[in-house]
Amino acid sequence: MIVLGIETSCDETSAAVVDGEGRVLSNVVSSQMRAHAPYGGVVPEVAARAHLENLPAVLDAALERAGKRLEDAELVAATAGPGLIGALLVGLSAGRGLAFARGLPLVGVNHLEGHLFSAFLRPGGEPARPLALPFHGLVVSGGHAELVRVEEGGRIVPLARTRDDAPGEAFDKIARRAGLGYPGGPVVDRIAQRGRGDRFPFAIGRSGDGSLDFSFSGLKTAMLRELERRGIDGSPLDPERLDPELVDLLASFQRAIVAALLDRVERVHAAEGMQTLAISGGVAANTELRATLSAWGGEHGVAVLLPDRSFTTDNAAMIAWAGLLAARRGAPTDPAAAAARSRWPLGT
Amino acid sequence: MPDVETRTANAAETEALGEALAAELSANDVVYLEGDLGAGKTAFARGLARGLGASEREVASPTFALLHEYAGPSGSIVLRHLDLYRLVDALRELEVLGLPDSMEGAPVCVEWPRGALRRLLPPTVEVRIDTKPGGDGRRVSIRRAGDRAR
Numbered sequence: 249m250i251v252l253g254i255e256t257s258c259d260e261t262s263a264a265v266v267d268g269e270g271r272v273l274s275n276v277v278s279s280q281m282r283a284h285a286p287y288g289g290v291v292p293e294v295a296a297r298a299h300l301e302n303l304p305a306v307l308d309a310a311l312e313r314a315g316k317r318l319e320d321a322e323l324v325a326a327t328a329g330p331g332l333i334g335a336l337l338v339g340l341s342a343g344r345g346l347a348f349a350r351g352l353p354l355v356g357v358n359h360l361e362g363h364l365f366s367a368f369l370r371p372g373g374e375p376a377r378p379l380a381l382p383f384h385g386l387v388v389s390g391g392h393a394e395l396v397r398v399e400e401g402g403r404i405v406p407l408a409r410t411r412d413d414a415p416g417e418a419f420d421k422i423a424r425r426a427g428l429g430y431p432g433g434p435v436v437d438r439i440a441q442r443g444r445g446d447r448f449p450f451a452i453g454r455s456g457d458g459s460l461d462f463s464f465s466g467l468k469t470a471m472l473r474e475l476e477r478r479g480i481d482g483s484p485l486d487p488e489r490l491d492p493e494l495v496d497l498l499a500s501f502q503r504a505i506v507a508a509l510l511d512r513v514e515r516v517h518a519a520e521g522m523q524t525l526a527i528s529g530g531v532a533a534n535t536e537l538r539a540t541l542s543a544w545g546g547e548h549g550v551a552v553l554l555p556d557r558s559f560t561t562d563n564a565a566m567i568a569w570a571g572l573l574a575a576r577r578g579a580p581t582d583p584a585a586a587a588a589r590s591r592w593p594l595g596t
Numbered sequence: 597m598p599d600v601e602t603r604t605a606n607a608a609e610t611e612a613l614g615e616a617l618a619a620e621l622s623a624n625d626v627v628y629l630e631g632d633l634g635a636g637k638t639a640f641a642r643g644l645a646r647g648l649g650a651s652e653r654e655v656a657s658p659t660f661a662l663l664h665e666y667a668g669p670s671g672s673i674v675l676r677h678l679d680l681y682r683l684v685d686a687l688r689e690l691e692v693l694g695l696p697d698s699m700e701g702a703p704v705c706v707e708w709p710r711g712a713l714r715r716l717l718p719p720t721v722e723v724r725i726d727t728k729p730g731g732d733g734r735r736v737s738i739r740r741a742g743d744r745a746r
Contacts, residue, residue, distance in 0.1 A: 258660070258661065330661070331661065332661070332662060332663060333698065389660070390659075390660040391659075391660030391661050392656075392660075409653065409656070410656050410657075411642070411652070411653070411655065411656065412638045412639070412642075412655075412656060412657055413638070413656075413657045413659075414656065414657065414659075414660060416660070417657060417659050417660055420659075421633055421659075425633060456608065459653075461653065465607070465634065465638060465639070465657070466607070468633070468634055469633075469634030472633055472634045473634075590663070590665055591664070591665045591666075591667065591673075593654075
């Protein structure tokens with residue numbers, strides 16, 4: 249089985265070829281992000297036109313790198329939501345066109361479901377890890393914080409989500425206000441490695457109604473106040489020559505994000521017992537998060553799956569893989585029925 | 597609602613103000629939410645969403661996604677939540693969001709409104725949340741900005 253995956257839900261245009269064993273034969277991502285732009289360095293080129301301009305070359309490159317031709321594809325998987333309708337339509341319409349032209353089935357994939365199963369993919373053309381159902385999934389990125397249970401039959405049960413900021417967004421906004429550029433996650437990750445994360449204890453945000461939901465805006469605001477008090481206003485700073493106190497502050501901020509994620513993982517494990525925890529999304533690349541959750545899993549007998557860093561940010565390999573799994577579970581594969589959905593909560 | 601100038605002590609009170617404003621909104625309203633990072637714009641939007649019948653669990657910052665749509669119990673969209681934080685003031689980028697045509701049928705709230713948006717999607721209500729009092733306190737002003745023309 250050869251699956252062609254297409255992803256255009258937000259900033260990235262991506263195409264990938266994945267086989268029936270979950271081997272990623274190619275995964276091409278064309279970032280539309282123009283870094284260091286005039287407005288604070290955070291400028292996505294959201295134009296559907298940009299996806300449209302990128303997609304043909306990205307598709308060609310994905311096939312070529314996989315050593316495959318379009319005729320080899322047996323299933324098309326394209327992100328159908330959630331996201332901006334204009335952006336989604338570019339990838340989904342291209343996928344539908346290919347499917348119609350070649351008489352292939354097409355699965356419209358939930359972008360978050362793509363992340364959820366990405367922890368099972370392996371780099372280097374290795375087959376995917378065996379899918380261990382049931383498992384728990386933690387999707388943490390610039391736009392999401394979702395903790396879910398995936399049941400034996402594949403049903404996804406949401407357990408916790410963020411009520412305000414996503415963790416990656418908190419990293420980005422704080423890094424920008426600290427004058428450290430964009431994206432914020434990797435730069436804070438590097439700085440935190442030489443800092444003391446226990447020096448400035450921040451409270452763990454809770455939703456206020458006793459639910460497991462995450463809240464990161466209180467932490468963001470507390471951190472902004474700390475920056476303000478030190479006269480840090482967003483003027484560019486050299487990450488290698490920071491005041492040691494600021495290094496500790498950033499390390500403590502990162503520690504608080506990791507602690508909040510671990511807190512919910514622990515509470516879910518206490519309530520219903522986890523066997524496998526699959527971490528995914530851009531924040532799953534964070535060094536401290538990976539180390540902390542791995543160590544926790546080791547102590548509690550929970551298998552913690554960490555995605556290869558190449559599969560943490562938005563990519564089409566995860567869409568191809570999730571599409572294949574969905575098709576095997578009996579998801580609709582009629583290309584005529586696939587519709588873009590701007591709003592598509594996990595598990596619906 | 598007459599124009600409001602008030603203070604809130606915490607995010608929950610800011611959210612409650614949003615919920616109160618929701619009762620006054622119609623499908624044509626466009627609410628601009630202005631204020632610095634951490635002022636409570638998303639909390640205010642959460643109040644709006646709750647007041648309009650959406651689950652508050654649906655609400656999250658749309659900074660990354662740019663647009664979130666919240667549905668009420670019947671499944672229809674009751675509020676659109678835009679966030680232009682990541683965008684430069686480029687008309688083309690706003691048009692890609694489908695503005696203003698894709699904003700019909702439900703009120704819209706906008707974080708980080710600016711530039712060409714004022715022309716594409718002019719405000720009917722302007723909310724300003726000021727962090728200046730310091731601590732957890734906020735000064736909030738809510739002002740009718742005229743009828744939405746479209």
